[in-house]
Amino acid sequence: MMRISMSLPKKLLNEFDEVLKDRGYQSRSKGIRDALKDYIVRYQWMNDMEGDRIGILAVIYDHHYTGVMEDLTDIQHDFREYISAVMHVHMTDKYCLEVIVVKGDVEYIRKLTEKIMRLKGVEHVKLTSTASGETLDEK
Ligand code: NI
Numbered sequence: 001m002m003r004i005s006m007s008l009p010k011k012l013l014n015e016f017d018e019v020l021k022d023r024g025y026q027s028r029s030k031g032i033r034d035a036l037k038d039y040i041v042r043y044q045w046m047n048d049m050e051g052d053r054i055g056i057l058a059v060i061y062d063h064h065y066t067g068v069m070e071d072l073t074d075i076q077h078d079f080r081e082y083i084s085a086v087m088h089v090h091m092t093d094k095y096c097l098e099v100i101v102v103k104g105d106v107e108y109i110r111k112l113t114e115k116i117m118r119l120k121g122v123e124h125v126k127l128t129s130t131a132s133g134e135t136l137d138e139k
Helices: 010-022 028-048 068-078 105-119
Strands: 052-062 083-090 095-105 122-131
Touching: 010 028, 010 095, 028 068, 052 105, 068 105, 083 105, 095 122, 105 122
Parallel strands: none
Antiparallel strands: 052 095, 052 122, 083 095
């Protein structure tokens, strides 16, 4: 085992501890290990996809965070070929939900997803997708 130290926002740690408590975890380290494994599994799942896909990218972000709205818009314009529609929901005073319908080569859908994930001010990104076009006919 390796020991690491890290800095986290207090609110995030409190929320994480609440989840661990609710799930009956005795150890925070075990919880963090499981969360990391989950992150890696999601990454592998995204990398294993190939061909044409159709899906939904749900993005929750803090619209007060400087520059995030402009960055999100710029990225979507760059990937407009792979975006069929966008719905914006003003969730709370602080947070917005953007539902982006994506369609096309998964390589680009993945690039789009990862670019959005890396943005500061973006709190949550979730890609849901299924095979589309010819790939679907084969099933
Ligand atoms: Ni909004």
